[in-house]
Amino acid sequence: MVPQVAWALVAAALAMWAAGMAFEEGPRDLHCSKPCCGASCKINCTWKDSGTTNRPPTTLYFCRGKPDHACRSFKVDHSTSLAVQQDRVYALENSTVFVERLSWDGQRRLRSENRTFLLILAVQFPQLKESEISFGRSNASLRLTWPETRECVKSQREKEVRIRPQRADNWTQGNCYSGKNDGIDKTAEVVCLLERDVPYEVQARHRIFHWSSHWSQWSAAVAVPCAIARSPKMHVTAGRLREDGMRNVTLQWERPGPDHGEVNFILIFTLLPCQGCETEWVKELGGQSSFKADLSGAAYNISLQASNKAGSAPASSLFLPPAQKAGPIALNVNFSGPRFMARWQAPLNAIGFCFESHALGEAPPETPCTDQELEAGSIYENSGMLQLNQCYRLAVHGMAEDTSHWSTFGSVHVFYGNAALEMPIHLEVGPDWARVRWKPPHNLSACPGATQKYVLCRRKVGEAHTETTYYNTSASSREFTFQNLDPQTAYLAGVWASTAGEGGGCWPHVTFATTHPDSKPKALDLSFLSLGIFIAFLMAAGGFHFSQKRIKASLWPPLPDPSGTQAVKILPALGQGQMHLLPLLLPSESGDPSEPLLVVEEGEGGGEEGGALEKVPPQEEAPLPPTEVPPPPEYKSQGLLLLGPTEEEEEGPTHTGHEGPQADLG
Structure with missing residues (x-):
């Protein structure tokens, strides 16, 4: 039984092997190229093949033109690639390339597809990194x-x-x-x-x-990443000039957003006064948004440029003005007309320096850099010329020998000229005084420390120049009062700013005249008159308000309360010829309230004598003053009417003999 099973398995294996031989797949997907155009580049051919390394050897064919023309073959053994020099194949004309090998049983030739190339241009560049x-x-x-x-x-x-x-x-x-x-x-x-x-x-x-x-x-x-449209704007904070001639400068800016990727910055510091020296300092920064630097007291141009992988943005820049403090040393400046001489002492050893003579408002000049080595404590001199009515900044900057950093040794502002004619003067005068107000000219006000004092002068019109009186006041003053002047007199006045580089003196050129002793400012009189009118108006309005209350109280006095009096009692029935005496007095009557009122009832005969109301004794009534003011509402609320004939009495029918006048006493 077992031998029969074994023979069955062997037969199945042989059948499978025969089937595999019948459907064996040969070389395929042939590809030939070279990585460059040069003649030294080899032609690399690759293909795919099934099976193991024990398969039969493979041959690569390069045929001129068509496959049946002259061919050159290369045995590859069991590999699936081959590199061939260009001079060993037909590289300058079209070539047909294919791969061929025997099958496993050696009975058939397995061949790839034919590929046609112009091998000298069959270039495939490597992948770009x-x-x-x-x-x-x-x-x-x-x-x-x-x-x-x-x-x-x-x-x-x-x-x-x-x-x-x-x-x-x-x-x-x-x-x-x-x-x-x-x-x-x-x-x-x-x-x-x-x-x-x-x-x-x-x-x-x-x-x-x-x-x-x-x-x-x-x-x-x-x-x-996204491109940076422009470099961020900088904000600068500069400290005071220290004793070493340097100051701390802090720069801050905003970093671009995350869409810009990794951003780097370049800061460039350019020392403006000393253009002939090595004055540019470049600092490359990473992604930070601030930077601190120690700079000299000179003026600087600072630029910031942002860049990322997409490129560099246009740089932003700012101007750092010079420090106002003089520095660790003093510059002694002497003047001879427009020419000056500055003497100064080196505070440290330096390998070079430059002397700055900069007219404010103009571009900094290209000051030559001196390579002369300075010794600490030695005295040096520099000279130059000044323009009239122009402010200058004189300063000395040096490069320290040990640190190669620039520092400011000393600085001063000077002004040469006469600013009196350019100074606007405003005058306020009185009988024996005159107040002068002024503003310094622009070129002098922008020159810190140049003004030492102000000199004022005045004299009477027509007097000689020798009669001019001079007054001195501080450099911070902006007004001055001339005292003890003569009334109704014309004067000339002037103001002059005294500077270190004086180019003139005070010259009175503005005319004014004092007033009369009794004259008073009209503006003050008008002010008091307006105040009096306003107070009178307030008093009149108050008087009218209080008098209105008194008039109302006198015309319409408050009515008495009739409750609890005989005026509201119901009278018993009266017999014929009887009468009642009532102590009633209407508010409009002018008689005595205690006087009784006589009421007579008419008899059956209807005589006219008994049909009237009479006062006993009769007395002539005083007439009321005429008035158009309506009665107050409290009169109407009690049902009382003013005395006088009503419309019914004036326009009604005449009573007959049987009907006499009646009074409603209820």
């Missing part, structure tokens, strides 16, 4: 460059770029074209148009523009 690709970017375009050192000078190139926003998945073909510098100095240049101002990733590949050439593999993804 990320470090080989340089780029520059603006908001709307991206410029890519990489070196072309493959000895393909006369061959036209073909380039492709694909692009995608960062953190996106899909690549898109870039809208690109060859740049104007493409092919110059063995450099490839591609310009791509960008749709959005966002970070991108790009890949590039290239080849020779020929049907035998192959595309290189896509390069590694290159991150392209």
